[in-house]
Amino acid sequence: MLMQKERELVTEYGRKLSAAGLCPGTSGNLSIYRPEDGLMTISPSGMDYDQIQPEDVVIADLNGRVTDGGRKPSSEWALHAVFYQHKPKAQAVVHTHSVYCTTFAVLGQSLQAVHYAIGDAGTDEVPCAPYRTFGTPELAQEAIAACGSGNAVLLANHGIVVCGDDLSGAYSLARNLEYVAELQYRALCVGTPNVLTQSQMAQVLERFQSYGQTPGTGGGYLHP
Numbered sequence: 134m135l136m137q138k139e140r141e142l143v144t145e146y147g148r149k150l151s152a153a154g155l156c157p158g159t160s161g162n163l164s165i166y167r168p169e170d171g172l173m174t175i176s177p178s179g180m181d182y183d184q185i186q187p188e189d190v191v192i193a194d195l196n197g198r199v200t201d202g203g204r205k206p207s208s209e210w211a212l213h214a215v216f217y218q219h220k221p222k223a224q225a226v227v228h229t230h231s232v233y234c235t236t237f238a239v240l241g242q243s244l245q246a247v248h249y250a251i252g253d254a255g256t257d258e259v260p261c262a263p264y265r266t267f268g269t270p271e272l273a274q275e276a277i278a279a280c281g282s283g284n285a286v287l288l289a290n291h292g293i294v295v296c297g298d299d300l301s302g303a304y305s306l307a308r309n310l311e312y313v314a315e316l317q318y319r320a321l322c323v324g325t326p327n328v329l330t331q332s333q334m335a336q337v338l339e340r341f342q343s344y345g346q347t348p349g350t351g352g353g354y355l356h357p
Contacts, residue, residue, distance in 0.1 A: 134187065134188065134201075135192055135200075136167065136172065136174050136192055136201075137187060139165045139167065139174035140174055140187035140188070140190040140192075141187050142165060142174075143163055143164065143165060143175070143176055143187075143190045144185050144187050144189075144190060146163055146227075146300050146301075146304050147163060147182040147185055148182050148183060148185075149304060150163065150182065150227065150229060150304065150307070151182040151183065153308060154231070154232070155229040155230075155231040155307055155308065155311060156182065156229050156230065156231075157230060158181075159180060159181055159182075160229070160292070161227075161228050162175065162176045162207035162208075162209050162213070162227075162228050163175070163176050163225070163226065163227045163228070163300065163303070164176065164207075164213045164225065164226050165299075165300050166217045166224045166225065166226075168217075168221075168224070171194055171195060172192055172193065172194055172200060173192070173193055173194075173195065173210075173213060173214065174191070174192055175190070175191050175192075175193060175206045175210055175213060176190060176206075176207050177189050177202075177204035177206065177207065178204070178206060178207050178208050179205075179208075180204070188203075189203075189204050190202065191204050191205070191206040191207075193206050193210060195214040195217060195218060197210045197211065197214070208267065209228055209267065209268055211268070211269070211270050211273040212228060212273045212276060212294055213226040213228070214273070215273040215276065216276075216277060216280075216294070216296045219277050220284070220296055223284070223296035223297065223298075224298055224299055225296065225297050225298070225299050225300040225303040226294065226295070226296045226297075226303060227294070227295050227297075227303040227304055227306070227307045228292060229292055229311075230291070231292070231293065231307070231311040231314075232311075233311055233314035233315040233317075233318050234287060234292065234293040234310055234311055234314045235291070235292050236314065236318060237261065237287060237314055237318070238287040238289055238293065239289075239290050241261050241289050241290075242261060243258050243260045243261050243287065244259035244287065244310060244313055244314055245258055245317060245326070245328045246258065246328050246329035246333075246334050247313060247316050247320055247326040247327070247328055247329075248312075248313050248316050249329060249333075249334070249337040250312060251309075251310070251313045251334075252337040252338050252341050253305070253306050253309045253341070254284045254285040254295070254309075254310060255282065255284050255338065256281070256282065256283030256284075256285075257329070257331055257334035257335075257338075258283075259283065259285045259286060259287060260279045260280070260281065260286055260287065261279065261287040261288075261289055262275040262276045262279035262280070262286050262287065262288050262289060263275050263279070263289055264288075264289035264290045264291070267291060272291075276288060284296050284297065284306065285306060285310055293307070295307050295310065
Protein backbone atom coordinates (compact mmCIF):
# COMPACT_ATOMS: atom_id res chain seq x y z
CA MET A 134 0.00 0.00 0.00
CA LEU A 135 1.46 3.35 -1.09
CA MET A 136 2.60 5.56 1.82
CA GLN A 137 1.37 3.05 4.37
CA LYS A 138 3.10 4.70 7.34
CA GLU A 139 1.52 8.06 6.53
CA ARG A 140 -1.89 6.44 6.08
CA GLU A 141 -1.59 4.80 9.48
CA LEU A 142 -0.64 8.13 11.08
CA VAL A 143 -3.61 9.92 9.51
CA THR A 144 -5.87 7.17 10.84
CA GLU A 145 -4.32 7.34 14.32
CA TYR A 146 -4.41 11.12 14.63
CA GLY A 147 -7.90 11.34 13.20
CA ARG A 148 -9.07 9.25 16.14
CA LYS A 149 -7.07 11.44 18.52
CA LEU A 150 -8.69 14.58 17.14
CA SER A 151 -12.12 13.04 17.54
CA ALA A 152 -11.42 11.76 21.08
CA ALA A 153 -10.10 15.19 22.11
CA GLY A 154 -13.35 16.78 20.93
CA LEU A 155 -11.62 18.85 18.27
CA CYS A 156 -13.44 17.25 15.32
CA PRO A 157 -17.06 16.47 16.24
CA GLY A 158 -18.85 14.04 13.95
CA THR A 159 -17.19 13.84 10.55
CA SER A 160 -16.00 17.46 10.66
CA GLY A 161 -12.40 18.51 10.12
CA ASN A 162 -9.61 16.83 8.20
CA LEU A 163 -5.88 16.16 8.36
CA SER A 164 -3.00 15.38 6.04
CA ILE A 165 0.71 14.64 5.73
CA TYR A 166 2.84 15.95 2.87
CA ARG A 167 5.82 14.17 1.34
CA PRO A 168 7.58 16.91 -0.64
CA GLU A 169 9.99 14.58 -2.42
CA ASP A 170 6.99 12.99 -4.15
CA GLY A 171 4.71 16.02 -4.24
CA LEU A 172 2.00 13.90 -2.65
CA MET A 173 -0.22 14.35 0.37
CA THR A 174 -1.88 11.66 2.42
CA ILE A 175 -5.28 13.07 3.37
CA SER A 176 -8.32 11.87 5.28
CA PRO A 177 -11.34 10.76 3.21
CA SER A 178 -14.43 12.91 2.83
CA GLY A 179 -17.36 12.49 5.20
CA MET A 180 -16.22 9.42 7.11
CA ASP A 181 -16.38 8.87 10.87
CA TYR A 182 -12.87 8.88 12.34
CA ASP A 183 -13.56 5.72 14.32
CA GLN A 184 -14.39 3.86 11.10
CA ILE A 185 -11.51 5.07 8.92
CA GLN A 186 -8.89 2.44 8.17
CA PRO A 187 -5.49 3.07 6.54
CA GLU A 188 -6.81 1.81 3.19
CA ASP A 189 -9.55 4.50 3.33
CA VAL A 190 -6.98 7.30 3.48
CA VAL A 191 -6.36 8.96 0.12
CA ILE A 192 -3.11 9.84 -1.67
CA ALA A 193 -3.37 12.92 -3.89
CA ASP A 194 -1.15 15.52 -5.48
CA LEU A 195 -1.44 19.24 -4.72
CA ASN A 196 -3.91 19.66 -7.58
CA GLY A 197 -6.30 17.23 -5.93
CA ARG A 198 -5.67 14.39 -8.39
CA VAL A 199 -6.00 11.06 -6.57
CA THR A 200 -3.01 8.81 -7.23
CA ASP A 201 -3.96 6.00 -4.86
CA GLY A 202 -7.03 5.05 -2.85
CA GLY A 203 -10.64 4.18 -3.49
CA ARG A 204 -12.23 7.00 -1.49
CA LYS A 205 -12.90 10.66 -2.24
CA PRO A 206 -10.34 12.95 -0.56
CA SER A 207 -11.47 15.52 1.97
CA SER A 208 -13.48 18.33 0.38
CA GLU A 209 -10.87 20.68 1.86
CA TRP A 210 -7.92 19.22 -0.05
CA ALA A 211 -7.20 22.65 -1.59
CA LEU A 212 -6.92 24.18 1.89
CA HIS A 213 -4.22 21.65 2.73
CA ALA A 214 -2.46 22.03 -0.61
CA VAL A 215 -2.17 25.80 -0.36
CA PHE A 216 -0.32 25.53 2.95
CA TYR A 217 2.15 23.05 1.49
CA GLN A 218 2.64 25.33 -1.52
CA HIS A 219 3.30 28.48 0.52
CA LYS A 220 4.93 27.18 3.70
CA PRO A 221 7.99 25.07 2.78
CA LYS A 222 8.49 23.78 6.33
CA ALA A 223 4.93 22.48 6.60
CA GLN A 224 4.61 18.73 6.26
CA ALA A 225 1.29 18.27 8.05
CA VAL A 226 -1.99 20.19 8.18
CA VAL A 227 -4.87 19.82 10.63
CA HIS A 228 -8.23 21.52 10.17
CA THR A 229 -10.78 21.36 13.00
CA HIS A 230 -14.15 22.73 14.02
CA SER A 231 -13.19 22.80 17.70
CA VAL A 232 -15.74 24.69 19.80
CA TYR A 233 -13.77 27.59 21.26
CA CYS A 234 -11.68 28.35 18.18
CA THR A 235 -14.82 28.19 16.06
CA THR A 236 -16.62 30.51 18.50
CA PHE A 237 -14.09 33.24 17.73
CA ALA A 238 -14.25 32.36 14.03
CA VAL A 239 -18.03 32.92 14.21
CA LEU A 240 -17.35 36.31 15.79
CA GLY A 241 -14.75 37.11 13.14
CA GLN A 242 -12.23 37.80 15.91
CA SER A 243 -8.59 36.76 16.21
CA LEU A 244 -7.03 34.73 18.99
CA GLN A 245 -4.85 37.00 21.09
CA ALA A 246 -1.90 36.46 23.42
CA VAL A 247 -3.97 35.88 26.55
CA HIS A 248 -1.53 33.05 27.29
CA TYR A 249 1.98 32.54 26.02
CA ALA A 250 0.98 29.12 24.59
CA ILE A 251 -0.18 30.99 21.50
CA GLY A 252 3.52 31.27 20.66
CA ASP A 253 3.40 27.64 19.53
CA ALA A 254 1.83 29.05 16.35
CA GLY A 255 4.96 31.16 15.76
CA THR A 256 3.03 34.37 16.27
CA ASP A 257 1.42 36.56 18.91
CA GLU A 258 -2.00 36.57 17.23
CA VAL A 259 -3.98 34.08 15.16
CA PRO A 260 -5.98 36.09 12.59
CA CYS A 261 -9.37 35.29 11.15
CA ALA A 262 -9.77 34.91 7.37
CA PRO A 263 -12.94 36.22 5.68
CA TYR A 264 -15.78 33.78 5.13
CA ARG A 265 -15.82 31.73 1.95
CA THR A 266 -17.77 28.56 1.11
CA PHE A 267 -16.16 25.39 2.43
CA GLY A 268 -14.19 23.25 0.03
CA THR A 269 -13.54 26.05 -2.47
CA PRO A 270 -10.30 27.48 -3.89
CA GLU A 271 -11.48 30.88 -2.65
CA LEU A 272 -11.45 29.64 0.94
CA ALA A 273 -7.93 28.25 0.51
CA GLN A 274 -6.64 31.53 -0.91
CA GLU A 275 -8.24 33.67 1.81
CA ALA A 276 -6.83 31.38 4.49
CA ILE A 277 -3.22 31.49 3.32
CA ALA A 278 -3.39 35.25 2.69
CA ALA A 279 -4.68 35.92 6.21
CA CYS A 280 -2.30 33.46 7.89
CA GLY A 281 0.81 35.54 7.27
CA SER A 282 4.03 34.25 8.80
CA GLY A 283 2.34 32.19 11.52
CA ASN A 284 1.23 28.57 11.39
CA ALA A 285 -2.48 28.96 12.11
CA VAL A 286 -5.51 30.88 10.92
CA LEU A 287 -9.17 30.98 11.89
CA LEU A 288 -11.75 30.58 9.12
CA ALA A 289 -14.75 32.86 9.62
CA ASN A 290 -17.94 30.97 10.56
CA HIS A 291 -16.09 27.70 10.00
CA GLY A 292 -13.11 26.62 12.15
CA ILE A 293 -9.33 26.72 12.28
CA VAL A 294 -6.46 25.35 10.21
CA VAL A 295 -2.91 24.78 11.47
CA CYS A 296 0.29 23.39 10.00
CA GLY A 297 3.38 21.79 11.49
CA ASP A 298 6.67 20.04 10.79
CA ASP A 299 4.88 16.72 11.30
CA LEU A 300 1.43 15.45 12.22
CA SER A 301 2.25 15.21 15.92
CA GLY A 302 3.24 18.87 15.96
CA ALA A 303 0.19 20.01 14.00
CA TYR A 304 -2.09 18.03 16.31
CA SER A 305 -0.42 19.54 19.37
CA LEU A 306 -0.79 23.04 17.93
CA ALA A 307 -4.50 22.48 17.29
CA ARG A 308 -4.91 21.45 20.94
CA ASN A 309 -2.85 24.38 22.20
CA LEU A 310 -4.89 26.92 20.28
CA GLU A 311 -8.17 25.44 21.46
CA TYR A 312 -6.79 25.86 25.01
CA VAL A 313 -5.89 29.50 24.30
CA ALA A 314 -9.31 30.11 22.74
CA GLU A 315 -11.08 28.67 25.79
CA LEU A 316 -9.02 30.88 28.09
CA GLN A 317 -9.81 33.94 25.95
CA TYR A 318 -13.52 33.08 25.96
CA ARG A 319 -13.64 32.51 29.72
CA ALA A 320 -11.65 35.66 30.47
CA LEU A 321 -14.02 37.72 28.32
CA CYS A 322 -16.95 36.27 30.26
CA VAL A 323 -15.45 37.69 33.46
CA GLY A 324 -13.87 40.91 32.26
CA THR A 325 -11.13 42.20 29.99
CA PRO A 326 -8.22 39.81 29.35
CA ASN A 327 -4.68 40.99 30.00
CA VAL A 328 -3.10 40.50 26.57
CA LEU A 329 0.67 40.02 26.47
CA THR A 330 2.55 42.72 24.58
CA GLN A 331 4.50 42.16 21.37
CA SER A 332 7.70 42.61 23.37
CA GLN A 333 6.67 39.98 25.90
CA MET A 334 5.68 37.58 23.15
CA ALA A 335 8.96 38.18 21.30
CA GLN A 336 10.73 36.82 24.38
CA VAL A 337 8.37 33.83 24.44
CA LEU A 338 9.01 33.06 20.78
CA GLU A 339 12.75 33.24 21.35
CA ARG A 340 12.58 30.87 24.32
CA PHE A 341 10.39 28.44 22.37
CA GLN A 342 13.34 27.91 20.02
CA SER A 343 15.14 26.02 22.79
CA TYR A 344 12.07 24.52 24.49
CA GLY A 345 11.80 20.74 24.81
CA GLN A 346 14.24 18.01 23.88
CA THR A 347 14.94 19.09 20.29
CA PRO A 348 15.95 22.77 20.06
CA GLY A 349 14.56 24.70 17.14
CA THR A 350 11.38 22.65 16.69
CA GLY A 351 9.17 25.03 18.65
CA GLY A 352 7.50 23.32 21.54
CA GLY A 353 4.20 24.59 22.75
CA TYR A 354 2.51 24.21 26.07
CA LEU A 355 0.45 21.07 25.82
CA HIS A 356 1.56 17.72 24.51
CA PRO A 357 -0.06 15.02 22.36
